[in-house]
Amino acid sequence: MSAKSTHHAAVDLGAESGRIILGTLTEGRLSIEEIHRFSSQMREKDGGLKWDLRHLEAEILAGLKKIGDRKIALESVSCDSWGVDIVYLPKDGSPAKDPFCYRDGRNERIFPKVVEKIGKKKIFSRTGLQFMPFNTLYQLAADAESGRVEVGQSSTFLPVADYLNYFLGGRPAGEVSLASTTQFYDPKSRKWAEDLVQEVGISASLLPEVVPSGTVLGKISKKTAQATGLPDSCQVVASCSHDTGASVAAVPAEGKGWAYLSSGTWSLLGVESPKPWMTPACAEAELTNEVGFGHSIRLLKNIAGLWLVQECRRDFAKQGREMDYGTITRMASEAAPLVTLLDPFLTAWNAPGEMGRRIADYAKATGQLVPTSDGAMVRACLESLALAYRECLESIEKVTGEKIKTLHIVGGGSQNKLLNQMAADATGRTVVSGPIEGTAIGNLLIQAYGLGHLKSHQEIRNIVRDSFPIELFQPLSNPLWKEAWKRFQTLRSTKGK
Numbered sequence: 001m002s003a004k005s006t007h008h009a010a011v012d013l014g015a016e017s018g019r020i021i022l023g024t025l026t027e028g029r030l031s032i033e034e035i036h037r038f039s040s041q042m043r044e045k046d047g048g049l050k051w052d053l054r055h056l057e058a059e060i061l062a063g064l065k066k067i068g069d070r071k072i073a074l075e076s077v078s079c080d081s082w083g084v085d086i087v088y089l090p091k092d093g094s095p096a097k098d099p100f101c102y103r104d105g106r107n108e109r110i111f112p113k114v115v116e117k118i119g120k121k122k123i124f125s126r127t128g129l130q131f132m133p134f135n136t137l138y139q140l141a142a143d144a145e146s147g148r149v150e151v152g153q154s155s156t157f158l159p160v161a162d163y164l165n166y167f168l169g170g171r172p173a174g175e176v177s178l179a180s181t182t183q184f185y186d187p188k189s190r191k192w193a194e195d196l197v198q199e200v201g202i203s204a205s206l207l208p209e210v211v212p213s214g215t216v217l218g219k220i221s222k223k224t225a226q227a228t229g230l231p232d233s234c235q236v237v238a239s240c241s242h243d244t245g246a247s248v249a250a251v252p253a254e255g256k257g258w259a260y261l262s263s264g265t266w267s268l269l270g271v272e273s274p275k276p277w278m279t280p281a282c283a284e285a286e287l288t289n290e291v292g293f294g295h296s297i298r299l300l301k302n303i304a305g306l307w308l309v310q311e312c313r314r315d316f317a318k319q320g321r322e323m324d325y326g327t328i329t330r331m332a333s334e335a336a337p338l339v340t341l342l343d344p345f346l347t348a349w350n351a352p353g354e355m356g357r358r359i360a361d362y363a364k365a366t367g368q369l370v371p372t373s374d375g376a377m378v379r380a381c382l383e384s385l386a387l388a389y390r391e392c393l394e395s396i397e398k399v400t401g402e403k404i405k406t407l408h409i410v411g412g413g414s415q416n417k418l419l420n421q422m423a424a425d426a427t428g429r430t431v432v433s434g435p436i437e438g439t440a441i442g443n444l445l446i447q448a449y450g451l452g453h454l455k456s457h458q459e460i461r462n463i464v465r466d467s468f469p470i471e472l473f474q475p476l477s478n479p480l481w482k483e484a485w486k487r488f489q490t491l492r493s494t495k496g497k
Contacts, residue, residue, distance in 0.1 A: 004026075005024050005025065005026040006024070006025045006075050006448060006451070006453055007022065007023070007024050007025075007072050007073060007074050007075055008022075008023045008025070008074070008075060008076045008077070008078075008444045008447045008448060009021070009022055009023070009035075009064060009067055009074055009076070009077040009078075009444075010023060010077075010078060010080065010239075010439075010440040010441075010443035010444045010447075011060050011063070011064075011077065011078065011079040011080070011161075011164065012079075012080055012243065012246075012437075012439050012440040012443060013040060013056070013079065013080065013081040013082070013160065013161065013164075013243070014040065014081075014082065014243065014264060014265060014412075014439075015040060015042075015082050015265045015266075015307075016039070016040060016265055016310060017037060017038065017039055017040055018037070018038050018039075018040050018056065018059060018060075019034055019035075019036060019037045019038070019063075019440070020034075020035045020036040020037075020060065020063030020064060020066070020067070021033065021034055021035065021437060021440040021443075021444065022035050022067055022072070023440070023441070023444035023445075023447075025444075025445075025448050025453060025463075028462070028463055028466060029463065029466060029467050030441065030444065030445065030463050030464070030467045030468075031467070032437060032440065032441065032444070035063055035066050035067055036059070036062060036063030036066055038055075038059040038062075038063075040056070041055050041056075042101040042103070045098060046098075048100050048101075048104050048106065049100065049101045049103055049104040049105075050098040050099060050100055050101055050104075051085065051098055051099050051100075051101055051160070052098060053087065053095075053096060053097070053098045053099065054095070054098075056164065057164070057167055060079070060164060060167075060168070061224070061227045061228055064077065064224075064227075064228040064230060065227065065228045065229060067228070067230065068228040068229025068230045069229060071229075073231060074230050074231060074234045075233075075234065075235065075447075075451060076216075076234060076235040076236070076237045076447045076448075076450070076451055077168060077220065077230075077234060077235075077236055077237070077447075078165065078236065078237045078238065078239040078241075078443050078446070078447050079161040079162075079164040079165050079168070079241065080161050080239060080240060080241050080242065080243045080245075080246045080439060080440075080443050081159070081160040081161035081164070081178075081241065081242075081243060082102070082160070082242075082243060082265075082266075083136075083159065083178055083181030083182075083242050083243075083244075083290075084102050084132075084134055084135055084136045084139065084159075084181050084182065085099050085100065085101060085102050085136075085139070085159065085160050086099055086136055086139065086140075086157045086158065086159055086160070086163075086182075087099045087157060087158055087159075087160060087163035088150035088151070088153075088154035088156075088157045088206075089154055089155050089156050089157065089158065089163075089166075089172060090150070090153055090154055090155075091153060091154060091155045092153070096163065097150055099160065099163075100139060100142075102134035102139070103134070103350060103351060103352060105351070106139075106142040106146075107133045107134045107138050107139060107142060108133045108347070109142075110138050110141045110142045110145060111133035111138045113141070114137065114138055114141045114200055115131065117199070118196065118199050118200075120283070121283075123137070123183065123196065124278065124283045125278060126184075126186055126193040126195075126196060127183050127184060127185060127186060127187075127193055127196070127289075128187055128188075128276045128277065128278040128282070128288070128289030129180075129181075129183045129288050129289065129290070130286050130287060130288030130301065130302060131183075131286070132183075132302060132347070133347060134350070135181070135182065135183035136159075136181070136182035136183060136184065137182060137183040137184050137196060137197075137200060138183075138200075140184075140197060140200050140201075140202045141200035141201065143202070144200055144201030144202055145201070151202065151206075154206060155206075156172060156206050156207070156208045157206055157208065158172055158173075158174060158208055159174060159175075159178040159179070159181075159182070159241065159242075161175075161178060161241040161242070161243075162174050162175055162178055162208070162238065162241050165217055165236050165237075165238060165241070166217075167224075168220050168221065168224050168236050169218060169219060169220040169221030169223075169224050169236050170217025170218050170236030170237075170238070171209075171217050171218050172208055172209075173208055173209045173210070173211045173215070173217060173238060174207075174208040174209065174210050174211070174241075175210075175211055175212075175213060175215065175238035175239075175240065175241035175242075176190075176210055176211065176212055176213060176291045176295065177213060177240040177241055177242035177244075177245030177246075177290065177291050177292060177293075178240075178241040178242040178245070179192070179210050179291070180242070180289075180290045180291035181242055181290060183196070184196040184197050185210070185291070187276040187278075187289050187291055187295075187297060188276060188278065190210075190295065191210070192204070192207045192210065194207065211238055212294075212295065213238065213239060213240045213245070213249075213292075213293045213294065213446055213450075214237065214238070214239065214293075214446050214447075214449045214450035215237065215238045215450060216235050216236075216237050216450055216451070217235075217236045217237065217238055218235070218236055219232060219233060219234065219235055219236070220232065220234045220235075220236055235451065237446070237447040237450045237451070238450075239442070239443040239444075239446035239447050239450070240292065240293055240442060240443065240446055242290070243262075243264075243439045244262045244266075244268045244290070244298070244300075244439075245290065245291070245292045245293065245298065245442075246438075246439045246440075246441075246442035246443045246446065247260075247262045247410045247411050247438035247439040247441075247442050248260050248262065248270075248272065248292050248293075248298055248410075248442070249292060249293040249442035249445070249446060249457070249460060250410065250435065250438045250439075250441040250442035250445065250460070250461070250464050251272075251408045251410055251438070251461070251464075252408070252432075252434075252435070252461055252464040252465040252468070252470060253406075253408055253461065254461070254465075256402070257402070257403060257404060257405040257406060258271075258404065258405070258406040258407070258408055259271045259393060259396065259404045259406070259407050259408070260272070260407075260408045260409075260410060261389065261407055261408070261409045261410070261413075261423070262410055262411045262438065262439075263305065263306065263409050263410070263411045263412070263413025263414055263416070263419070264305060264306060264411045264412045264413050265305055265306060265307045265310065266302055266303065266304070266305040266307065267302075267303040267304070267305035267306070267344075267385055267388070267389070267413070268298075268300050268301070268302055268303070268305075269300055269301055269303060269389055269392045269393070269407075270287070270288075270298050270299050270300025270301065270392075270396065271298075271299050271300075271396055271400065271402075271404065272292060272296050272297070272298060272299075273296065273297040273298075273299050273400070274296060274297070275297060276289040276297045276299075277289060277297070277299050277399055277400065279399070281398070281399050282299070282399050285301075285395040285396075285398065285399055286301065286345075287299055287300065287301055287395065287396065287399060288300055288301065288302065293442075293446060293457055293460075294457055296457075299396060299399070299400070301392045301395070301396075303344050303345060303385065303388045303389075303392065304344040304345070304346075304349045304350070304385075305344075305385070305413070306385075306412075306413050306416070307349070307350075308342070308344065308349060308355065308381040308384075308385070309325075309328065309378055309381050309382070311352060311353070311355035312328070312355050312356060312359075312374070312377055312378055312381065313325070313328055314352075314355070315353075315354065315355050315356040315357075316328075316356070316374055321374065323374075325416075328374070328375075328378050329378070329416060329418050331373070331374055331375030331378065332375050332376075332378040332379040332382055332418060333375075333379075333418050334375055335371075335373060335375040335376040335378075335379040336376065336379075337379070337383070337478075337480055338383055338480045338481070338483075338484040339368075339369055339371070339376065339379075339380070340359075340363050340368045340369055340370070340371050340376070340380040341368065341380065341383065341384050341387065341484060341487055341488050341491060342359065342362060342380055342381065342384040342491075343362075343384070343388075343488075343491050343492055344381075344384050344385055344388045345388060345492070356377060359371065359377055359380065359381075363380075366491060366494075382416075382418060382419045382422055383422055383426070383484070384488070385419065385422075385423075386419065386422035386423045386425070386426035386427070387426050387484060387485060387488040388488075389407070389423050389426060389427055390426045390427045390428075390485065391488070391489075391492065393407070393427055393429070404429065405429060405430065406429060406430045406431075406432060407423060407424075407427060407429050407430070407431050407432070408431075408432045408433075409423065409431055409432070409433045409434075410433075410434065410435060410436075410438030410439075411436070411438050411439060412436060414433040414434055414435075414436055414438070415433075415436055417433075417471075417473075420433045420471075420473045421473050421476070423473070424473040424474060424475040424476070425475050425476050425478055425481050426481055426484075426485070427475070428475045429475065430472060430473070430474055430475070431472070431473040432470050432471070432472055432473075433470065433471045433472075433473065434468060434469055434470040434471060435464060435468035435469075435470070441464060441467075441468070442460075445460045445463060445464070446460070
């Protein structure tokens with residue numbers, strides 16, 4: 001490891017907000033500094049819910065300019081983002097058009113048609129991926145069916161973070177962790193499942209090159225160097241372009257018997273495995289095989305996550321009750337425990353808007369008490385997530401045959417101590433929370449690995465342990481959780497299947 005300090009920038013895009021984090025690596029310690037933060041901005045435009053690409057590009061350059069203005073000798077930069085959404089690159093070199101957001105309603109409409117046409121068995125046996133209506137496979141099917149003009153006018157498409165790496169000057173390539181969220185990447189052959197793309201009416205010629213985590217894509221472009229003042233020697237690296245892949249790479253775990261929970265807008269809970277689990281039992285459990293650092297497999301499940309709370313907060317604000325997350329969480333902690341339970345696995349929660357009304361409707365439909373206060377509503381979301389974590393851990397243990405003793409919670413949601421304790425109580429397992437900026441930390445350390453400053457994944461994890469605080473939550477015995485678990489299982493068997 002190099003004794004001198006090296007500087008790297010992570011462009012970390014979440015569904016709610018994006019940030020630029022400066023990382024400085026010195027003798028086995030990483031220090032981080034948030035340089036710039038901005039909203040991600042999805043909006044209705046041209047007949048669909050889309051991300052504002054020009055806004056993202058401008059904010060990223062503005063954030064990198066703050067680093068350039070400080071004359072920091074930045075060695076590299078890398079973008080990470082949510083999965084599944086893609087940007088088409090026009091053949092004529094004109095600016096790429098805004099990509100659809102995975103929450104657009106078109107995916108729900110096309111999803112059953114594609115599954116019926118190709119068959120769940122074939123799709124799962126090729127990709128090992130959980131069936132979610134917004135996976136890129138169904139987005140491509142919607143593009144083909146609607147005759148979307150970009151399809152015929154483009155040379156290739158790139159997932160969002162990979163597009164932004166290209167925008168900064170890297171070559172156009174799909175990093176494997178993000179490629180693995182599309183539902184047309186085969187983790188066994190380590191190639192695109194071209195036949196699936198062709199079956200939904202899209203030419204396989206649009207598929208980009210796939211590169212491993214830590215690949216150097218080239219230097220920033222002259223345009224980026226001029227706009228930011230960064231040194232023109234600064235390299236664009238494909239770290240783990242998928243935010244969850246990056247955060248799991250930074251889990252400060254040792255040995256065996258642990259699972260991770262990347263807690264944010266989505267809760268992504270799983271284990272790290274050397275091989276994909278493309279078995280009928282895995283398909284039945286609705287688990288997914290996504291690729292992580294070093295082509296490890298993240299055997300995991302997508303759960304609605306703190307999106308439920310974010311949407312409640314937006315709902316309260318619309319009704320004139322503007323509150324920060326600290327206030328909302330305190331109110332939830334004061335509400336009566338385990339009164340109303342939700343099924344966080346239902347895709348019905350994915351759409352934005354009117355979360356309060358939808359929770360009330362769900363409670364009525366399932367014969368439960370309707371939450372009567374903002375705190376009670378948020379508590380219902382948090383407790384239901386904790387119970388979903390228990391279900392997920394048990395289903396992973398069943399598929400792999402390996403016991404899970406510890407749950408590592410990383411990401412922004414790890415700051416929610418109430419949810420961390422609920423997770424320990426509901427699952428009966430030790431919860432380790434931190435680091436908070438897991439995604440950016442993973443992104444930064446994989447860049448350092450790509451440039452040769454670090455030699456192994458274990459070295460990355462050792463640095464995380466030595467550089468950032470963690471907190472332990474031990475399960476407290478409460479008979480209410482046992483009774484709630486029974487009710488939760490009943491809800492899942494009647495409504496969630």
